[in-house]
Amino acid sequence: MFYYICLRRRSRSGTRGEALTSRRAVESGQRAALPVSVEVEQYAKEVLDFSSHYGSENSMSYTMWNLAGVPNVYPSSGDFTQTAVFRTYGTWWKQCASAPPPFRRIPKGFHSKDYIELAFEEPVYPTSVEVFETYYPGAIVQILACSHNPFSQNQPTDVRWEVLWSGEPTKAPTPQARQFAPTIKHINFPTNLLRLEVNSSLLDYYTELDAVILRGVKERQMLALYKLPIIDINDLSDGEEELTDVGVPFGKDTERTQNGYFEKLPYELIQLILSHLSLPDLCRLAQSSKLLQQHCYDPLQYTQLSLQPYWARLNDASLGHLQSRCTLLQRLNLSWTGHRGALTLTGISSFLKVCGQNLVCLELSCCHFLNEACLEVVSQTCTQLQELNLSSCDRLSPQAFTHICKFTHLRRLVLYRTKIEQTALLSILTFCVELRHLNLGSCVRIDDYDVVASMLAARCRSLRSLDLWRCRNLTDRGLAELAFGCKMLEELDLGWCPTLQSSTGCFQQLARSLPRLSKLFLTANRSVCDSDIEELARCCPSLQLLDILGTRLVSAAALKKLLQACPLLRLLDVSFCSQIDMRVVQELSGQFPLVSIKKSFTQ
Amino acid sequence: MFSVLSYGRLVARAVLGGLSQTDGDYRLISASYGFGKDFRKGILKKGMCYGDDACFVARHKTADVLGVADGVGGWRDYGVDPSQFSATLMKTCERLVREGRFSPNNPVGILTSGYFEMLQNKLPLLGSSTACIVVLDRRGRRLHACNLGDSGFLVVRGGEVVHRSDEQQHYFNTPYQLSIAPPGSEGVLLSDSPDAADSSSFDVELGDIILTATDGLFDNMPDHMILMELRKLKNSNYESVLQTAQSIAQQAHDLAYDPLYMSPFAQFACDNGLNVRGGKPDDITVLLSIVAEYTD
Numbered sequence: 001m002f003y004y005i006c007l008r009r010r011s012r013s014g015t016r017g018e019a020l021t022s023r024r025a026v027e028s029g030q031r032a033a034l035p036v037s038v039e040v041e042q043y044a045k046e047v048l049d050f051s052s053h054y055g056s057e058n059s060m061s062y063t064m065w066n067l068a069g070v071p072n073v074y075p076s077s078g079d080f081t082q083t084a085v086f087r088t089y090g091t092w093w094k095q096c097a098s099a100p101p102p103f104r105r106i107p108k109g110f111h112s113k114d115y116i117e118l119a120f121e122e123p124v125y126p127t128s129v130e131v132f133e134t135y136y137p138g139a140i141v142q143i144l145a146c147s148h149n150p151f152s153q154n155q156p157t158d159v160r161w162e163v164l165w166s167g168e169p170t171k172a173p174t175p176q177a178r179q180f181a182p183t184i185k186h187i188n189f190p191t192n193l194l195r196l197e198v199n200s201s202l203l204d205y206y207t208e209l210d211a212v213i214l215r216g217v218k219e220r221q222m223l224a225l226y227k228l229p230i231i232d233i234n235d236l237s238d239g240e241e242e243l244t245d246v247g248v249p250f251g252k253d254t255e256r257t258q259n260g261y262f263e264k265l266p267y268e269l270i271q272l273i274l275s276h277l278s279l280p281d282l283c284r285l286a287q288s289s290k291l292l293q294q295h296c297y298d299p300l301q302y303t304q305l306s307l308q309p310y311w312a313r314l315n316d317a318s319l320g321h322l323q324s325r326c327t328l329l330q331r332l333n334l335s336w337t338g339h340r341g342a343l344t345l346t347g348i349s350s351f352l353k354v355c356g357q358n359l360v361c362l363e364l365s366c367c368h369f370l371n372e373a374c375l376e377v378v379s380q381t382c383t384q385l386q387e388l389n390l391s392s393c394d395r396l397s398p399q400a401f402t403h404i405c406k407f408t409h410l411r412r413l414v415l416y417r418t419k420i421e422q423t424a425l426l427s428i429l430t431f432c433v434e435l436r437h438l439n440l441g442s443c444v445r446i447d448d449y450d451v452v453a454s455m456l457a458a459r460c461r462s463l464r465s466l467d468l469w470r471c472r473n474l475t476d477r478g479l480a481e482l483a484f485g486c487k488m489l490e491e492l493d494l495g496w497c498p499t500l501q502s503s504t505g506c507f508q509q510l511a512r513s514l515p516r517l518s519k520l521f522l523t524a525n526r527s528v529c530d531s532d533i534e535e536l537a538r539c540c541p542s543l544q545l546l547d548i549l550g551t552r553l554v555s556a557a558a559l560k561k562l563l564q565a566c567p568l569l570r571l572l573d574v575s576f577c578s579q580i581d582m583r584v585v586q587e588l589s590g591q592f593p594l595v596s597i598k599k600s601f602t603q
Numbered sequence: 604m605f606s607v608l609s610y611g612r613l614v615a616r617a618v619l620g621g622l623s624q625t626d627g628d629y630r631l632i633s634a635s636y637g638f639g640k641d642f643r644k645g646i647l648k649k650g651m652c653y654g655d656d657a658c659f660v661a662r663h664k665t666a667d668v669l670g671v672a673d674g675v676g677g678w679r680d681y682g683v684d685p686s687q688f689s690a691t692l693m694k695t696c697e698r699l700v701r702e703g704r705f706s707p708n709n710p711v712g713i714l715t716s717g718y719f720e721m722l723q724n725k726l727p728l729l730g731s732s733t734a735c736i737v738v739l740d741r742r743g744r745r746l747h748a749c750n751l752g753d754s755g756f757l758v759v760r761g762g763e764v765v766h767r768s769d770e771q772q773h774y775f776n777t778p779y780q781l782s783i784a785p786p787g788s789e790g791v792l793l794s795d796s797p798d799a800a801d802s803s804s805f806d807v808e809l810g811d812i813i814l815t816a817t818d819g820l821f822d823n824m825p826d827h828m829i830l831m832e833l834r835k836l837k838n839s840n841y842e843s844v845l846q847t848a849q850s851i852a853q854q855a856h857d858l859a860y861d862p863l864y865m866s867p868f869a870q871f872a873c874d875n876g877l878n879v880r881g882g883k884p885d886d887i888t889v890l891l892s893i894v895a896e897y898t899d
Binding site for chain 1: 704719720722726727729786
């Protein structure tokens with residue numbers, strides 16, 4: 001009995017770990033020696049899902065599928081084709097006018113911008129996770145483990161995600177390769193499905209990942225048998241004693257109010273204070289008193305709602321609970337949510353029927369629950385929609401996209417890596433004439449981009465930004481029509497469009513037609529030459545971002561002219577340009593210190 | 604007519620055939636050897652390269668794959684290293700095979716995918732090469748091959764050539780070639796599509812010898828000399844295969860620099876009105892394989 005009292009007192013002041021070990025110390029004498037668990041080391045077997053990548057669909061160059069298997073590049077450092085590379089890096093995309101404003105109420109610990117999910121062969125209790133980063137490391141911000149086995153035939157039920165490690169976005173001191181193996185939390189279920197979340201905002205160039213190792217044990221260590229229920233939860237809540245002391249709010253004042261002086265504050269002021277709370281805190285606060293419940297449930301707190309940080313836990317029930325508060329919802333972010341059956345058509349329909357009428361912006365990036373029926377419901381309920389993001393919704397069938405025609409007020413449309421086909425896209429462009437920002441990156445099912453360009457020029461004259469990354473058959477004809485029709489164009493991404501030939505004069509004509517051009521990406525267009533650069537210098541003084549990766553034909557002299565003529569230039573990517581070596585880059589950087597001149601290397 | 608050796612081989616095959624009753628898979632035991640032109644020894648750059656030639660051997664669950672590529676030397680005059688294209692092509696095809704991104708019965712697909720991947724490289728690759736890909740479907744015991752240009756392969760069974768690839772030339776000394784040309788010169792420089800490759804498929808038997816090589820071999824050594832060297836191959840182990848590959852390559856290399864020798868190349872030139880004699884100095888790559896049983 002005396003021993004038990006001592007144990008309780010020690011537990012109250014100690015940590016859970018200490019309590020466990022002290023308990024174990026008491027009982028260890030009675031146990032036999034524990035068997036040593038064998039540690040299993042595995043490389044990823046398969047890449048299941050990801051938010052973006054640099055490479056082409058069906059390619060093995062710079063695509064996410066390279067993260068499976070053993071390292072191809074490590075310990076070398078450099079920009080190699082055999083690595084996994086995300087679509088963006090740094091803040092260059094966020095700075096553009098085409099970037100949507102960030103949502104409010106993002107919890108402090110959530111930094112993730114991209115993710116990748118990996119399946120391993122054997123479920124284990126993880127002891128360590130190691131990532132081989134081979135170029136500009138430092139982007140990994142979260143590692144999570146899932147309780148569901150992706151190779152099992154059963155439908156996923158009770159899917160739990162546990163954070164193994166979480167951190168801030170960083171930038172390693174050098175771009176050289178490293179093995180990243182943070183200390184991970186120990187979890188109480190075996191896993192063979194990991195998720196890495198990254199944020200490369202601080203990095204100077206694309207981060208590249210080579211492989212991931214999952215180390216773990218097959219059998220749970222004996223230690224974990226000392227389950228939590230054995231330890232009295234009261235022993236562990238250190239704060240409990242403090243709470244009981246604060247039973248009487250604000251002490252001795254005779255003027256007793258229900259909530260202290262708080263309720264004397266003006267309604268709007270309380271609303272303002274509450275607008276700084278994160279969503280979980282807002283929900284918790286609602287449980288504290290009737291007044292605060294009224295405040296926390298006020299629809300004015302829910303004009304913008306980002307549920308992306310809570311992707312792991314969001315389900316139909318959660319949407320159901322939030323429904324009544326979201327009648328004034330204008331901006332909704334459901335990106336990354338609803339996988340593995342967490343969100344269904346019923347839940348979404350019910351939510352949008354209540355909350356869709358004022359919706360102006362809807363982010364549905366990587367929403368794999370989205371199917372044609374869902375998109376139809378969206379089109380029926382969200383009639384005022386101006387911004388729609390369907391980035392990487394690669395399971396959406398081609399016929400689903402025709403519903404987008406109903407959003408006649410659409411200003412921003414992101415269709416990156418979707419299966420949209422030509423007919424649906426042309427219909428959308430016919431009806432959505434207010435389009436300002438259009439992203440058709442990696443839309444591989446479009447047959448003829450010249451026709452699309454022609455339609456844009458005819459119908460979408462307010463177009464400000466256009467992303468045609470990897471549009472494989474756009475020619476000078478289409479580009480000319482585009483430049484002629486969409487005079488307001490400021491941002492144009494023509495990266496990896498191999499059919500554009502500088503010899504047709506298309507780039508020079510582009511420069512002449514679009515004097516407001518601030519972003520131009522001509523990544524891997526091998527025909528870009530000095531005349532194009534000089535014409536840009538002559539005609540586009542507002543140029544801020546330029547990418548001419550991989551051309552042999554541009555000289556240092558032409559670049560100098562450009563840098564002199566474009567004082568707003570901030571990014572110049574001359575990676576793999578044969579005539580521009582490191583010496584030239586250093587010289588130009590010295591003369592033009594405000595410009596980030598990028599030159600990638602392969603060691 | 605039958606030599607003791609070939610008789611013995613027949614008997615052995617019958618016995619083996621009877622004993623093994625194997626439903627098991629076949630496999631290729633392969634070895635490569637070669638010489639770069641101008642006495643540049645086979646400096647192993649990335650993978651297996653001999654001068655401007657390159658080759659690879661790869662395996663996947665269902666198939667064994669071989670490939671050779673002969674970089675077209677004319678690029679050197681334009682400041683482009685001809686070995687970069689062939690080496691990158693072979694390395695890319697090897698990676699495709701290792702990752703299973705191919706069908707054993709479609710070797711042209713490997714070339715097409717390999718060529719496509721080269722265009723996805725950030726590096727502005729330039730150059731051209733021939734290509735020859737040979738795939739053994741292990742379970743089906745069938746060989747699928749494709750050839751673009753003047754490299755090629757022979758299949759030798761029982762001391763006789765039973766299959767060979769055809770040379771593809773546009774005109775003299777200008778073979779079909781995969782190429783990545785500088786922008787604007789597409790009309791001027793030759794660039795053949797991977798679809799232009801010749802394909803063939805046929806069943807193989809245990810003991811079949813497959814010789815895949817660049818024109819450095821075939822232009823210097825006629826078939827009968829190659830067959831003579833192959834007769835010396837007794838065992839189906841790697842060391843013997845390597846030794847035979849080395850002796851073939853060495854002999855071709857010696858003949859290439861013999862000014863009086865009437866090489867197949869010289870013979871062909873004479874047939875076309877050019878009065879020449881001697882071997883043809885060139886990069887030589889020999890990839891020798893023998894069909895054996897697959898044992899774990």
